[in-house]
Amino acid sequence: MSIKHHLTEGLIMGYSAGTLPEAFNLVIATHVSLCDECRALVESYDALGGAMLDTGATATMGSGALDATLALIAAADAETADAPCRDNAPRASGVFPAPLRDYVGGDLDAVKWRPAGGGVKQALLSTSKDATVRLIQIPAGAKVPDHGHQGTELTLVLQGAFRDETARFGRGDIEVADEELQHTPVAEEGETCICLAATDAPLKFKDLLPRMAQPFLRI
Amino acid sequence: MTTVNTEDPDWVACMHKIRAMRDQAAFVELFQHFAPRVKSFLLRSGASETLAEECTQEVMATVWRKAQLFDPARASVSTWIFTIARNRKIDALRKQRRPEPEDLPWGPEAEPDQADAMALQQETEKLGKAIAALPPKQRDLIERAYFGDLSHSEIAEQTGLPLGTIKSRIRLALDRLRHEMK
Ligand SMILES: [Zn+2]
Numbered sequence: 125m126s127i128k129h130h131l132t133e134g135l136i137m138g139y140s141a142g143t144l145p146e147a148f149n150l151v152i153a154t155h156v157s158l159c160d161e162c163r164a165l166v167e168s169y170d171a172l173g174g175a176m177l178d179t180g181a182t183a184t185m186g187s188g189a190l191d192a193t194l195a196l197i198a199a200a201d202a203e204t205a206d207a208p209c210r211d212n213a214p215r216a217s218g219v220f221p222a223p224l225r226d227y228v229g230g231d232l233d234a235v236k237w238r239p240a241g242g243g244v245k246q247a248l249l250s251t252s253k254d255a256t257v258r259l260i261q262i263p264a265g266a267k268v269p270d271h272g273h274q275g276t277e278l279t280l281v282l283q284g285a286f287r288d289e290t291a292r293f294g295r296g297d298i299e300v301a302d303e304e305l306q307h308t309p310v311a312e313e314g315e316t317c318i319c320l321a322a323t324d325a326p327l328k329f330k331d332l333l334p335r336m337a338q339p340f341l342r343i
Numbered sequence: 344m345t346t347v348n349t350e351d352p353d354w355v356a357c358m359h360k361i362r363a364m365r366d367q368a369a370f371v372e373l374f375q376h377f378a379p380r381v382k383s384f385l386l387r388s389g390a391s392e393t394l395a396e397e398c399t400q401e402v403m404a405t406v407w408r409k410a411q412l413f414d415p416a417r418a419s420v421s422t423w424i425f426t427i428a429r430n431r432k433i434d435a436l437r438k439q440r441r442p443e444p445e446d447l448p449w450g451p452e453a454e455p456d457q458a459d460a461m462a463l464q465q466e467t468e469k470l471g472k473a474i475a476a477l478p479p480k481q482r483d484l485i486e487r488a489y490f491g492d493l494s495h496s497e498i499a500e501q502t503g504l505p506l507g508t509i510k511s512r513i514r515l516a517l518d519r520l521r522h523e524m525k
Binding site: 137138140141142143146149150152153154156157160161163164165166167168169170171172173174175176177178179180181182183184185186189190192193194196197221222223224226227251252 | 367371374375377378379380381382383384386387395396399400401403404407408417418419420421422423424425426428429430432433437438439440441442443444445446467470471474475485486488489490493504506509510511513514517518521
């Protein structure tokens with residue numbers, strides 16, 4: 125796989141520190157599933173977190189803490205599912221990497237698409253409310269509605285490709301857009317383009333959808 | 344407030360004893376070093392005393408239960424415990440799910456390469472020393488990024504720390520894992 129567009133180090137550090145909205149974490153985890161460059165960088169920032177932990181301050185544990193922990197271990201009912209490695213085992217085939225499949229409840233064929241106008245379809249995924257994430261399906265050759273951004277927007281290509289004024293984005297590529305970027309992505313001919321996009325602010329569509337409708341559509 | 348350990352016990356060996364022999368003495372040693380640090384991390388992340396205590400115990404119990412997932416070619420023990428504590432923080436304090444990347448394909452006998460493991464552990468040690476040598480202001484910024492709730496737009500892109508060498512070590516380990524599966 126030849127991924128050309130990667131995460132920024134700021135996003136990787138935020139993902140490692142655990143301070144990003146869930147919607148961003150999902151896009152990042154999905155990109156990292158496809159990209160060993162960024163995976164290595166995420167794990168490097170984890171190493172930084174570990175070193176900060178190791179050289180950092182301490183707090184006094186309660187007097188019975190060790191015994192209580194050993195009792196927890198003995199009880200061994202695997203109730204707390206918080207280990208860094210869940211059973212995110214890769215599957216033989218499919219369009220969606222494991223973290224995205226978790227949120228969709230299956231692969232591409234399990235997505236409940238809703239029309240968003242101009243042949244574009246979308247599906248919102250449920251995350252915490254500080255940001256939103258959705259799947260977008262753009263017919264080959266079609267324009268994604270022209271929009272500016274408030275806040276940060278991450279767009280990860282999962283199938284097909286799109287081009288905008290700056291570059292071409294294929295499977296695994298991620299575009300990190302900030303408020304300055306005003307662009308008109310166009311899906312490449314040949315294959316329907318599927319993207320996973322997260323934003324921490326509502327998108328400002330110029331013409332496709334009236335702005336007033338946005339709160340209801342939760343775009 | 345900052346303590347630098349010049350002579351850390353061999354935590355990787357401790358993990359190995361836990362993994363291979365369910366060695367409780369090794370776990371106690373690990374607990375005594377890491378539990379107070381995990382608790383301090385949770386307190387600074389905004390947990391109450393009770394919640395921090397409870398979560399720390401759960402984190403340490405997870406260290407025991409998931410010991411077989413620890414891979415010394417990709418992480419030091421403090422790194423690994425940090426990721427468990429961070430996930431607990433997101434779950435308990437921020438009430439969010441934590442999407443994790445898809446696991447790499449594991450071979451039937453995915454024993455980490457000894458030389459890889461050694462090299463990574465050495466790099467991590469160097470990172471610890473580099474952090475200790477940081478000017479207080481810069482250390483404070485990184486601390487807030489990891490332990491406070493500095494928002495992502497406030498996080499500086501450059502830490503000025505030698506993460507490049509660690510990254511290439513991890514990259515090697517990842518390549519090896521991918522290769523073994525082919
Ligand atoms: Zn990448």
